Amino acid sequence: MEEEKQNLPEGQKAALRRRRRWLTCCGATVAALIGVALVAVILAFTVFKPKQPxxxxxxxxxxxxxxxxxxxxxxxxxxxxxxxxxxxxxxxxxxxxxxxxxxxxxxxxxxxxxxxxxxxxxxxxxxxxxxxxxxxxxxxxxxxxxxxxxxxxxxxxxxxxxxxxxxxxxxxxxxxxxxxxxxxxxxxxxxxxxxxxxxxxxxxxx
Missing domain, CATH: 2.60.40 (Immunoglobulin-like)
Incomplete structure (x- = not known):
């Protein structure tokens, strides 16, 4: 597989690198959003847990x-x-x-x-x-x-x-x-x- 990639034209190699960076960026963004959501839920039901008047x-x-x-x-x-x-x-x-x-x-x-x-x-x-x-x-x-x-x-x-x-x-x-x-x-x-x-x-x- 690596040999096939090495044989690809430089334009396709650059496109693959851009795609990998884009996928990595998207994955990091999704992980960050999930982390923020989890923190918000934890805070909502602990520190900010609603109490009865x-x-x-x-x-x-x-x-x-x-x-x-x-x-x-x-x-x-x-x-x-x-x-x-x-x-x-x-x-x-x-x-x-x-x-x-x-x-x-x-x-x-x-x-x-x-x-x-x-x-x-x-x-x-x-x-x-x-x-x-x-x-x-x-x-x-x-x-x-x-x-x-x-x-x-x-x-x-x-x-x-x-x-x-x-x-x-x-x-x-x-x-x-x-x-x-x-x-x-x-x-x-x-x-x-x-x-x-x-x-x-x-x-x-x-």
């Missing part, structure tokens, strides 16, 4: 409370507005963008109010505070037979819940879906106009 309920208080009895209609009217302080920490090395969502207020399993959570972004390592104003819609409780006895006893059970979902991008290449949720059971003490017996649960998932 951490939601914490910092405070729950009463902003407004009004209770009245309509004797003509034999009806109890109650209006409650809660101020809920929440913080969401993004432990990732990249920003976390989340979609529009809502915080829900419930009474004995029935949804009685909500507050919007507008879409936004939380920068890398940032803890973002959120102040949610949740108002109980009294008309949704007009037919609930438990409300009167709860108000008379001085303790009204309520619960709040919300879910924030969005994406983080490892190395700004690989989008990862992330969900952070929280729910709290609490008691409204009518006479004291306070909130207590608060029990919260947190859930995060990738």
């Amino acid at each position: 951490v939601t914490t309920v910092d405070s729950v208080g009463i902003k407004d409370l009004a209770i009245s009895v309509d004797l003509l209609r034999l009806r109890l009217d109650i209006n409650v507005t809660l101020d809920v302080g929440v913080s969401v920490k993004n432990p990732n090395k990249v920003s976390f963008r989340y979609k529009n969502s809502s915080a829900l207020l419930s009474y004995r399993g029935r949804e009685v109010g909500e507050a919007p959570i507008p879409a936004d972004k939380i920068s890398a390592g940032e803890t973002k505070p959120m102040n949610l104003t949740m108002t109980l819609l009294a008309d949704r409780l007009l037919t609930d037979s438990h409300l009167y006895s709860d108000v008379i006893s001085g303790q009204v059970p309520l619960s709040t819940s919300w879910k924030i979902s969005g994406r983080v991008k490892a190395l700004k290449i690989f989008p990862i879906h992330v969900v952070s949720a929280a729910s709290c059971e609490l008691t409204l003490f009518v006479a004291k106009r306070t909130v207590g017996n608060q029990r919260c649960e947190y859930k995060t998932e990738l």
Whole structure:
């Protein structure tokens, strides 16, 4: 084979040398690209591995409370507005963008109010505070037979819940879906106009 190459005209020999250099260059380029891709994947799932945002309920208080009895209609009217302080920490090395969502207020399993959570972004390592104003819609409780006895006893059970979902991008290449949720059971003490017996649960998932 080598003897045949030696017998080739100089023009063909030069063409073969150029082809070998081109193949060598292409091989080196492909190997470099594969190496860079492997490093990027390793970094994406180690150093830059996406972590779940951490939601914490910092405070729950009463902003407004009004209770009245309509004797003509034999009806109890109650209006409650809660101020809920929440913080969401993004432990990732990249920003976390989340979609529009809502915080829900419930009474004995029935949804009685909500507050919007507008879409936004939380920068890398940032803890973002959120102040949610949740108002109980009294008309949704007009037919609930438990409300009167709860108000008379001085303790009204309520619960709040919300879910924030969005994406983080490892190395700004690989989008990862992330969900952070929280729910709290609490008691409204009518006479004291306070909130207590608060029990919260947190859930995060990738």
